[in-house]
Amino acid sequence: MRRFSASVLLLLFVFLGCCRATDLLVLSAYHRPDPFGSIVVSDLAGASWDHSIQLAAARGGYVSFQLVVKSDRPCSACKLSVQSSQPVDVYREWFHFNTPDKHYYPDALIPVQLPYSFQMPDSGNVIQGQKVRAFWVDVWIAPNTKPGVYRGRARLVDGVARRSVHFTISVLPAEIPAQDVIDVNSNSYGDGWLQAQYPKALAGSGRANEDEKFHLIQQYYRIFDENRTSYGVLGYGHSGDMESGFAPELAGTGTQKHIASWDKFDRLFGPVLDGSAFAGTRRGPHPISFMYLPINPTWPANYLWWGEPGYQAEFTNVVGEMERHFREKGWTSTDFEVFFNQKKRYKGFEWDGDEQRFPKDMRYFLIYSDLLKKALPADTPVHFILRADVSWMMNRQFHVLKNAIHAWCTGGDVILWYLNQVPALKQQGDIMWNYGGTPPVQDVSTAITFEPLHAWILGFSGFERWLAVSPGPYPFQALANGGTETLVYSGERFGIEGPIPSIRLKLQRNAVQDLDLLEAEAKQGNREAVQAQVVHLFDHMTLSEWRHSPSPPPPGEPLDWDNTDLSDALKPYEAQFPTPQPDAWQRVHEFALKSSGGVE
Amino acid sequence: MKPFVSLLLGLQLAVFSAHAAVPSAQTAAPAASAAISTTQQKALDEIARVATIMIDGDVCQHIVTARALHYMLHPDPHDPWAAGDNYDVNAPEFIQTKKTLIRLAMIAPFPVDVNLWMPVPTTQDIQLVILNQHDLTQFWKFGDLEQAMPAPMRQVLTTGNPVTVQEKSGMISVLAPVRNSLGQIVGLVEVCSSTHPPAQGDF
Numbered sequence: 001m002r003r004f005s006a007s008v009l010l011l012l013f014v015f016l017g018c019c020r021a022t023d024l025l026v027l028s029a030y031h032r033p034d035p036f037g038s039i040v041v042s043d044l045a046g047a048s049w050d051h052s053i054q055l056a057a058a059r060g061g062y063v064s065f066q067l068v069v070k071s072d073r074p075c076s077a078c079k080l081s082v083q084s085s086q087p088v089d090v091y092r093e094w095f096h097f098n099t100p101d102k103h104y105y106p107d108a109l110i111p112v113q114l115p116y117s118f119q120m121p122d123s124g125n126v127i128q129g130q131k132v133r134a135f136w137v138d139v140w141i142a143p144n145t146k147p148g149v150y151r152g153r154a155r156l157v158d159g160v161a162r163r164s165v166h167f168t169i170s171v172l173p174a175e176i177p178a179q180d181v182i183d184v185n186s187n188s189y190g191d192g193w194l195q196a197q198y199p200k201a202l203a204g205s206g207r208a209n210e211d212e213k214f215h216l217i218q219q220y221y222r223i224f225d226e227n228r229t230s231y232g233v234l235g236y237g238h239s240g241d242m243e244s245g246f247a248p249e250l251a252g253t254g255t256q257k258h259i260a261s262w263d264k265f266d267r268l269f270g271p272v273l274d275g276s277a278f279a280g281t282r283r284g285p286h287p288i289s290f291m292y293l294p295i296n297p298t299w300p301a302n303y304l305w306w307g308e309p310g311y312q313a314e315f316t317n318v319v320g321e322m323e324r325h326f327r328e329k330g331w332t333s334t335d336f337e338v339f340f341n342q343k344k345r346y347k348g349f350e351w352d353g354d355e356q357r358f359p360k361d362m363r364y365f366l367i368y369s370d371l372l373k374k375a376l377p378a379d380t381p382v383h384f385i386l387r388a389d390v391s392w393m394m395n396r397q398f399h400v401l402k403n404a405i406h407a408w409c410t411g412g413d414v415i416l417w418y419l420n421q422v423p424a425l426k427q428q429g430d431i432m433w434n435y436g437g438t439p440p441v442q443d444v445s446t447a448i449t450f451e452p453l454h455a456w457i458l459g460f461s462g463f464e465r466w467l468a469v470s471p472g473p474y475p476f477q478a479l480a481n482g483g484t485e486t487l488v489y490s491g492e493r494f495g496i497e498g499p500i501p502s503i504r505l506k507l508q509r510n511a512v513q514d515l516d517l518l519e520a521e522a523k524q525g526n527r528e529a530v531q532a533q534v535v536h537l538f539d540h541m542t543l544s545e546w547r548h549s550p551s552p553p554p555p556g557e558p559l560d561w562d563n564t565d566l567s568d569a570l571k572p573y574e575a576q577f578p579t580p581q582p583d584a585w586q587r588v589h590e591f592a593l594k595s596s597g598g599v600e
Numbered sequence: 601m602k603p604f605v606s607l608l609l610g611l612q613l614a615v616f617s618a619h620a621a622v623p624s625a626q627t628a629a630p631a632a633s634a635a636i637s638t639t640q641q642k643a644l645d646e647i648a649r650v651a652t653i654m655i656d657g658d659v660c661q662h663i664v665t666a667r668a669l670h671y672m673l674h675p676d677p678h679d680p681w682a683a684g685d686n687y688d689v690n691a692p693e694f695i696q697t698k699k700t701l702i703r704l705a706m707i708a709p710f711p712v713d714v715n716l717w718m719p720v721p722t723t724q725d726i727q728l729v730i731l732n733q734h735d736l737t738q739f740w741k742f743g744d745l746e747q748a749m750p751a752p753m754r755q756v757l758t759t760g761n762p763v764t765v766q767e768k769s770g771m772i773s774v775l776a777p778v779r780n781s782l783g784q785i786v787g788l789v790e791v792c793s794s795t796h797p798p799a800q801g802d803f
Contacts, residue, residue, distance in 0.1 A: 237735055238731075239731050239732060239733050239734075239735050240733045241733055241734055241735045298733055302702075303698070303699070303702065303733075304699055304702045304703065306695060306699075307695065343684075343687075344687050344688060344689060345684040345687040345743070345745060346731070346742070346743070347728050347729065347730055347731040347740075348730075348731050348732075348733075349698075350689050350690075350691045350694035350695060350698075351691070357685060357686075358688055360691075392685075562676060562678075562679045562682050562685070563679045563681055563682070563685070564676075564678045564679050
């Protein structure tokens with residue numbers, strides 16, 4: 001009897017020890033854990049560690065949550081599995097040491113195969129005192145999913161211990177439109193950055209290296225598209241230096257200038273223009289919506305002939321050939337952007353194409369608009385659009401260039417002073433985007449949703465993150481700038497020949513899904529009411545506060561303003577916005593589902 | 601017109617004086633990278649020699665505007681981007697000079713950039729004024745409006761003798777003076793190429 005009691009007590013002790021040592025918990029997508037058992041400070045408000053979670057989702061999109069394994073002791077043979085009637089993608093979260101504030105944040109998401117065996121602490125992440133392994137779970141709700149309640153379970157095995165958590169997803173009849181209301185664009189420049197991020201994949205030379213490089217670029221298109229983000233890669237530098245493949249090869253000069261080969265261009269961009277690059281993704285094959293063209297002051301026309309008849313001859317010859325090629329290929333669903341990115345300060349050319357500040361530079365857009373008209377058939381089904389990124393003197397540009405520019409990308413909040421001009425531009429079919437940066441990992445999780453929401457509230461159709469593929473030199477050791485220049489990471493370290501996503505990218509995707517639903521509701525005729533409710537739920541502000549700057553632009557001409565003038569004038573507007581709560585978007589999400597006729 | 605403009609128009613005329621002769625290039629640094637062919641060196645030397653003859657120093661002195669120079673010389677402590685935002689050039693002078701630089705680069709049967717550098721008036725610094733298409737330069741740090749003057753450039757500006765530089769791995773530059781109508785050295789060209797240029801047919 002005494003021996004029996006001792007055995008029972010020993011077993012009980014072991015059992016309780018296991019209970020205390022390892023646990024499997026659920027967190028919402030908006031509350032990011034740290035590696036030591038807490039929530040990152042910026043996401044702390046409203047965080048709740050649970051053993052189950054109830055979610056609601058529309059069809060044709062993803063719904064996300066996090067699984068967290070907490071363990072006070074090392075675990076050498078933990079195993080995670082997920083059972084779900086709907087397809088799930090599980091990623092392990094990488095905790096980055098963030099140099100700006102010396103804290104750890106999860107961001108990069110490494111896809112894992114289930115069941116997934118792992119250790120605690122993570123021998124790859126190498127964090128002293130690590131007690132947490134975290135996993136991001138995306139559940140895909142296909143458009144043809146039958147509305148109803150679906151249940152799933154995640155299970156952790158740690159030696160003899162077993163832990164389970166449950167998730168319930170209420171799938172609503174509402175379906176997320178395939179076409180996003182806000183085109184959130186991830187921008188990049190050239191392909192020079194690929195070599196540093198993929199040294200193994202790009203170790204070869206010649207054709208093999210070129211094929212791999214093109215494949216990698218297509219992978220970037222693919223990952224962004226899968227996450228409801230478009231991708232833009234500009235192929236030329238400020239002096240007109242062209243990356244291989246970003247332009248067809250040219251031959252001849254003057255009236256004899258022509259396209260000698262489409263081979264590289266078609267191998268690089270053909271699959272994203274005909275949509276085949278997206279085969280096998282959940283969104284399916286479809287052509288990209290936007291693409292930069294290689295046109296710049298010295299391509300296709302040689303700058304040597306600028307102002308001479310030869311410039312027009314070379315320009316119209318080659319652009320005319322491009323139009324024919326695109327038409328023959330059937331690439332008529334994409335807007336091909338003629339975009340001049342150069343700035344005088346980089347010493348390549350005598351005019352600013354990007355963010356013009358000097359009124360005299362506007363005439364160049366008029367010249368190129370005229371050249372395009374000469375090069376393109378009036379009835380072409382191919383969409384060539386002249387795009388301008390405007391900031392300092394957008395007010396003047398809207399007037400002077402209204403018949404030349406048909407895609408406007410406005411800088412920051414300056415547009416607040418000139419919003420009254422947007423309807424007329426949209427009326428004539430112009431594309432209106434805003435552009436800016438990407439919030440760092442130390443900001444509250446919902447910060448990533450602000451700009452897409454802001455663009456929607458202002459009546460824009462897109463928001464461009466000016467650089468979204470540059471995580472810095474050693475992002476898995478330390479994020480030098482908080483990840484403000486990236487939403488994806490190289491997967492090469494993990495044996496993946498391509499980019500891997502981030503938590504911020506996933507949260508942004510989920511927000512865009514909700515905006516798509518909200519737009520469908522707004523189109524029914526109650527846009528103001530829908531948007532007013534959304535901003536109220538997001539940060540308790542009013543539509544008027546979101547859309548109007550309490551202070552006027554700086555006095556005088558924009559050429560005489562400096563950055564301090566601008567930031568001072570915008571301060572009263574920006575100061576109105578409180579830091580959003582971590583669950584700010586959760587409230588918007590619930591409203592989106594409710595207003596789309598779904599959740600009770 | 602703002603008060604500083606007329607003052608700075610005068611400052612732009614600050615020049616280095618030197619002899620007008622154009623001897624063959626001296627080597628400022630030992631060949632740290634790959635040895636280059638005699639043919640390549642000769643081509644670069646020839647371009648540099650012709651550049652000194654062809655580039656009009658008076659025109660070059662009017663490329664960067666007085667307003668741009670003012671902001672460059674008077675950094676705004678509250679706005680670190682003010683100088684860049686106000687950087688501007690006079691288009692006719694820029695275009696004329698850039699076209700000549702492009703033509704000079706075409707003399708070689710391999711990719712060459714001929715870039716224009718000029719001293720920053722009232723300072724010991726130098727500024728890149730025109731960069732050409734291949735971004736070939738051993739000296740410019742992307743984004744710098746002006747920078748400390750490298751010793752080989754100072755040597756060219758003070759002696760008038762061309763200098764060959766191979767400091768950056770894989771690149772070679774020949775620096776040669778640019779003169780104005782008074783015979784004064786007002787700038788220099790950097791004739792720059794890769795030490796392993798592709799064959800003409802591959803380019």
